[in-house]
Amino acid sequence: MVHALLFVLSLAGFVCLALAMERHQRDLCGHAFARRRSRQWRIAGWALLLLALATAVLAQGVGFGLASLSGHTSIAAGVVVLALMLRARQRP
Template sequence: MMVHALLFVLSLGGFICLALAMERHQRDLCGHTFAQHRSRQWRVAGWALLLLALVMAVLAQRVGFGLASLSGHTSVAAGVVVLALMLRARQRP
């Protein structure tokens, strides 16, 4: 059970970082865009978290079940981030 929580949190963190690497979401969430090197850092952090989730899934659950499990966790995490961004956009005047 802890493996599933860890995979979800890593996936969620990865997609949040990837969202913050995009200029549109930076403007929507922070009101301004970040410097190019800061956006690159967010992008690298996002992919690193997703890669870490992949490694943890394969080590904990073997290749077959680990990849299937990770696919589900990343899908739900991406959906949560998209819904949060949509709700945030609707709250803005």
């Protein structure tokens, strides 16, 4: 159950960080957000990643938790990148 939670937190964090970037905002929404909104997405993304870190360390210990989190964040980042690539290819 901890692995699913770590993956979901990591995935949500990277989605928020992607939405904080002007390029991805334009690609996904058609316009750039205000600076305040971008900052809020960035803060939310980092907060979710820090929450995932705390969850991993508390549930699995420092050694295994950090190794586990590394794997989950790598897979989550890959999923976000692939989703952004597929979205870009679908647009005419």
